Amino acid sequence: xxxxxxxxxxxxxxxxxxxxxxxxxxxxxxxxxxxxxxxxxxxxxxxxxxxxxxxxxxxxxxxxxxxxxxxxxxxxxxxxxxxxxxxxxxxxxxxxxxxxxxxxxxxxxxxxxxxxxxxxxxxxxxxxxxxxxxxxxxxxxxxxxxxxxxxxxxxxxxxxxxxxxxxxxxxxxxxxxxxxxxxxxxxxxxxxxxxxxxxxxxxxxxxxxxxxxxxxxxxxxxxxxxxxxxxxxxxxxxxxxxxxxxxxxxxxxxxxxxxxxxxxxx
Amino acid sequence: xxxxxxxxxxxxxxxxxxxxxxxxxxxxxxxxxxxxxxxxxxxxxxxxxxxxxxxxxxxxxxxxxxxxxxxxxxxxxxxxxxxxxxxxxxxxxxxxxxxxxxxxxxxxxxxxxxxxxxxxxxxxxxxxxxxxxxxxxxxxxxxxxxxxxxxxxxxxxxxxxxxxxxxxxxxxxxxxxxxxxxxxxxxxxxxxxxxxxxxxxxxxxxxxxxxxxxxxxxxxxxxxxxxxxxxxxxxxxxxxxxxxxxxxxxxxxxxxxxxxxxxxxxxxxxxxxxxxxxxxxxxxxxxxxxxxxxxxxxxxxxxxxxxxxxxxxxxxxxxxxxxxxxxxxxxxxxxxxxxxxxxxxxxxxxxxxxxxxxxxxxxxxxxxxxxxxxxxxxxxxxxxxxxxxxxxxxxxxxxxxxxxxxxxxxxxxxxxxxxxxxxxxxxxxxxxxxxxxxxxxxxxxxxxxxxxxxxxxxxxxxxxxxxxxxxxxxxxxxxxxxxxxxxxxxxxxxxxxxxxxxxxxxxxxxxxxxxxxxxxxxxxxxxxxxxxxxxxxxxxxxxxxxxxxxxxxxxxxxxxxxxxxxxxxxxxxxxxxxxxxxxxxxxxxxxxxxxxxxxxxxxxxxxxxxxxxxxxxxxxxxxxxxx
Numbered sequence: 001x002x003x004x005x006x007x008x009x010x011x012x013x014x015x016x017x018x019x020x021x022x023x024x025x026x027x028x029x030x031x032x033x034x035x036x037x038x039x040x041x042x043x044x045x046x047x048x049x050x051x052x053x054x055x056x057x058x059x060x061x062x063x064x065x066x067x068x069x070x071x072x073x074x075x076x077x078x079x080x081x082x083x084x085x086x087x088x089x090x091x092x093x094x095x096x097x098x099x100x101x102x103x104x105x106x107x108x109x110x111x112x113x114x115x116x117x118x119x120x121x122x123x124x125x126x127x128x129x130x131x132x133x134x135x136x137x138x139x140x141x142x143x144x145x146x147x148x149x150x151x152x153x154x155x156x157x158x159x160x161x162x163x164x165x166x167x168x169x170x171x172x173x174x175x176x177x178x179x180x181x182x183x184x185x186x187x188x189x190x191x192x193x194x195x196x197x198x199x200x201x202x203x204x205x206x207x208x209x210x211x212x213x214x215x216x217x218x219x220x221x222x223x224x225x226x227x228x229x230x231x232x233x234x235x236x237x238x239x240x241x242x243x244x245x246x247x248x249x250x251x252x253x254x255x256x257x258x259x260x261x262x263x264x265x266x
Numbered sequence: 267x268x269x270x271x272x273x274x275x276x277x278x279x280x281x282x283x284x285x286x287x288x289x290x291x292x293x294x295x296x297x298x299x300x301x302x303x304x305x306x307x308x309x310x311x312x313x314x315x316x317x318x319x320x321x322x323x324x325x326x327x328x329x330x331x332x333x334x335x336x337x338x339x340x341x342x343x344x345x346x347x348x349x350x351x352x353x354x355x356x357x358x359x360x361x362x363x364x365x366x367x368x369x370x371x372x373x374x375x376x377x378x379x380x381x382x383x384x385x386x387x388x389x390x391x392x393x394x395x396x397x398x399x400x401x402x403x404x405x406x407x408x409x410x411x412x413x414x415x416x417x418x419x420x421x422x423x424x425x426x427x428x429x430x431x432x433x434x435x436x437x438x439x440x441x442x443x444x445x446x447x448x449x450x451x452x453x454x455x456x457x458x459x460x461x462x463x464x465x466x467x468x469x470x471x472x473x474x475x476x477x478x479x480x481x482x483x484x485x486x487x488x489x490x491x492x493x494x495x496x497x498x499x500x501x502x503x504x505x506x507x508x509x510x511x512x513x514x515x516x517x518x519x520x521x522x523x524x525x526x527x528x529x530x531x532x533x534x535x536x537x538x539x540x541x542x543x544x545x546x547x548x549x550x551x552x553x554x555x556x557x558x559x560x561x562x563x564x565x566x567x568x569x570x571x572x573x574x575x576x577x578x579x580x581x582x583x584x585x586x587x588x589x590x591x592x593x594x595x596x597x598x599x600x601x602x603x604x605x606x607x608x609x610x611x612x613x614x615x616x617x618x619x620x621x622x623x624x625x626x627x628x629x630x631x632x633x634x635x636x637x638x639x640x641x642x643x644x645x646x647x648x649x650x651x652x653x654x655x656x657x658x659x660x661x662x663x664x665x666x667x668x669x670x671x672x673x674x675x676x677x678x679x680x681x682x683x684x685x686x687x688x689x690x691x692x693x694x695x696x697x698x699x700x701x702x703x704x705x706x707x708x709x710x711x712x713x714x715x716x717x718x719x720x721x722x723x724x725x726x727x728x729x730x731x732x733x734x735x736x737x738x739x740x741x742x743x744x745x746x747x748x749x750x751x752x753x754x755x756x757x758x759x760x761x762x763x764x765x766x767x768x769x770x771x772x773x774x775x776x777x778x779x780x781x782x783x784x785x786x787x788x789x790x791x792x793x794x795x796x797x798x799x800x801x802x803x804x805x806x807x808x809x810x811x812x813x814x815x816x817x818x819x820x821x822x823x824x825x826x827x828x829x830x831x832x833x834x835x836x837x838x839x840x841x842x843x844x845x846x847x848x849x850x851x852x853x854x855x856x857x858x859x860x861x862x863x864x865x866x867x868x869x870x871x872x873x874x875x876x877x878x879x880x881x882x883x884x885x886x887x888x889x890x891x892x893x
Contacts, residue, residue, distance in 0.1 A: 029676060030668070034668055035668065035669060035674065035675055035676060036665055036668055036669070037674070037677065038659045038660060038661050038662070038665050038674075039662065039665070040659070040660040040661075041655070041656070041659065041660075041677075044609070044654065045651055048612065048616075048647060048650060048651065049647065051616065052616065052643050052644075052646075052647040055616060055619075055620045055623075055643065056623075056639055056640050056643045058793060059620065059623035059624055059626075059636070059639050060623075060624075060626070060627060060636055061627060061791055064791075064793075108662060108663050108664070109663050111660050111661060111662055117593055117597035117598060117658075118593070118597075118598045118599075119590045119591075119593040119594035119597070119598040119599065120589060120590055120593065121590070122590055122827060133589065133590070134588060134589060134590070176670070176671050177670060181670075185666075186672065187666070187670065187671045187672070189671070189672070190671055190673070193673070193678060193679070194679065194682075194742075194743040194744070195657060195673065195678045195679050195681060195682045196673070198746065198747075199597070199682065201589055203589070204589065204593070252746075253745075253746035253747070254746070254747075255746070255747040256746065256747055256748060
């Protein structure tokens with residue numbers, strides 16, 4: 001085999017540089033755009049970046065030797081006694097500092113693992129009726145293909161419902177940034193983007209709007225949602241029309257398994 | 267006093283059932299036997315319908331409505347954990363003993379076709395490991411059946427009523443499986459040549475047919491509990507056994523388990539080969555077990571490649587069957603277990619690739635390709651990070667404030683399936699690239715059109731990646747669910763096209779190729795063998811975790827929406843509790859597997875004859891003690 005760069009002690013330096021670059025990349029959205037990648041995720045990202053760098057650098061014998069030769073020399077070479085002692089003092093101190101920073105008590109509220117989209121029940125009760133969520137459909141959705149003019153009208157009426165009731169929290173752009181949004185924890189959900197309501201069937205949205213925060217199932221702890229129980233304020237038709245509006249405005253289509261209900265271009 | 271009596275009665279019943287399940291398990295599962303139970307007893311605690319009415323009104327009674335008292339408590343054992351452990355251990359061993367004969371059959375056939383006895387020897391060694399595990403599988407299967415009948419008698423009575431015919435068939439097939447497996451193993455050397463070899467291969471085929479049918483039958487019971495069919499809302503059987511077998515999730519799980527078993531089986535025998543490689547004392551043994559490990563890894567990776575697609579189909583069908591189960595699975599309570607699953611799958615890919623990269627050390631010509639490893643690794647890691655990026659993040663308050671919501675503006679789109687599908691397809695393509703480079707590491711193509719062939723392969727790779735990215739981005743983010751889910755099919759097709767096209771080109775391009783030097787079997791670095799261990803441990807853990815998720819998305823139902831679980835254990839575990847129980851089961855399984863490895867190795871050891879009196883004990887002609 002061709003003699004590669006195996007005995008090159010710069011391998012270890014490369015390893016450090018690669019890990020450092022990975023760290024900078026993961027931190028940069030937070031540093032430069034104030035959109036930090038959460039620390040919990042950075043830890044996972046960094047773990048696998050380090051593992052992958054180690055795997056690549058130990059995939060050949062020469063490379064492995066190059067990577068570990070400086071460490072071996074540091075431990076075994078008598079001429080490196082001063083550096084060795086310095087490393088043996090500094091490394092545990094750094095480790096201790098990191099550990100301390102990880103576990104020291106703080107004043108921040110603890111992190112919460114919240115199920116933003118909790119599983120819906122099979123049936124729900126509202127408007128003195130029982131709805132089967134597995135089969136429930138938006139009664140106005142069929143107008144989209146059967147009578148587009150009436151559909152537009154229903155969407156418009158849904159918009160009026162939204163702006164009279166929902167926009168204070170969910171925002172005029174439906175981005176979850178309404179006037180009152182910052183006063184709540186959890187924050188009101190955004191409807192914009194392809195990763196929000198496009199993932200959900202309309203029956204799910206109907207359930208969430210109708211029963212609000214108090215209707216959340218057990219798994220959606222800590223049940224702090226300020227979402228009102230809208231079925232006590234709005235009629236059934238108003239809720240369905242508001243749903244039509246939020247999908248239409250955000251150019252999303254509800255999750256559906258029937259091609260006829262789908263529009264291909266958003 | 268009453269509770270004491272009840273406990274005594276329960277313990278007595280437990281002993282009785284144990285004896286029955288061990289001695290007459292097949293008969294116990296038979297409908298005829300279960301019919302001898304009083305329906306009134308089956309419906310003890312039913313408050314909705316009179317038990318007497320069942321006998322008079324129904325040919326097939328509805329599912330019982332149970333109360334917490336209907337679940338026996340035996341010596342304070344947590345019935346859920348006990349059954350879970352037994353089921354999980356049984357499933358691991360069963361997956362292993364069903365999968366190994368599949369690839370043993372293929373390896374034996376390859377050995378016959380190529381007339382290379384090394385294949386035959388390796389196939390025999392694989393089946394030997396499997397045979398040792400077979401008795402453990404049966405034992406734990408008995409324990410599982412016993413514990414189910416003891417802890418969940420009413421559920422099992424209901425299931426037996428529905429599936430009695432298939433349970434009888436299962437028992438008969440189990441005997442057929444045992445018979446064919448023993449004939450296949452013990453007849454290996456007696457049927458080594460000529461027509462006998464064909465007969466032996468046919469027995470192997472029969473063994474696999476029986477084994478696969480067994481699994482399909484058991485899958486019907488499991489999937490019926492998730493997506494019941496052939497019964498009405500009250501659980502009343504319509505009288506057609508095919509309807510209950512052929513439920514909504516039966517075929518998706520049949521495919522998923524079939525493929526996953528092969529990958530799992532390959533990884534376990536790979537770990538066995540690694541164990542033997544690391545403990546080998548001679549170069550010939552090291553070379554043999556290196557080759558065995560390579561083959562096992564190849565089997566595991568070959569089955570791993572289509573596995574995400576089978577899993578995706580199963581998940582899509584679960585979602586299509588029930589929005590509630592679908593959201594519980596991926597958006598609700600189990601979403602973070604899915605992230606854990608994604609991390610383990612990433613570990614699988616990394617360890618499989620690492621083994622291939624280290625394997626290049628066997629080839630004197632590998633230096634031409636090792637420089638590409640870092641690029642392959644970079645792509646795989648980027649895809650891997652996308653693969654496990656969650657949609658709902660764990661945020662500190664200041665992070666939540668900075669982001670202005672639970673979703674990250676940049677990472678949010680990576681948290682949903684189109685991004686995951688795109689990432690996993692590219693990850694598969696680059697894993698295949700590692701394999702392709704490994705294959706050609708020691709060869710030089712001599713055909714005149716080799717540059718053209720390489721260009722064609724590069725074009726296929728580039729075209730497929732572009733297509734996968736386009737499908738993932740356009741259909742994933744700019745159309746709705748119907749097209750989004752459907753686009754995963756052409757994505758998979760692109761990946762499979764790369765694999766098929768490049769293998770065909772490679773086959774012709776390297777026909778009669780020149781070797782750079784002699785391949786050094788046994789020359790692989792020892793650290794690579796730990797990748798094989800990691801592969802086996804990751805598969806085991808993954809199966810345990812996903813098994814828990816699949817079963818638990820029914821939540822408080824024994825049979826989803828038909829028969830409610832009223833036991834005190836009918837609650838969803840926290841992520842940590844579930845992970846700990848799965849990990850404990852995985853550790854028990856791995857300990858048992860190590861014992862099986864040791865047993866298999868022991869069977870090939872021979873004690874030397876005692877030295878004759880007066881001979882030189884310090885310098886024996888043959889080494890003393892156990893070799």
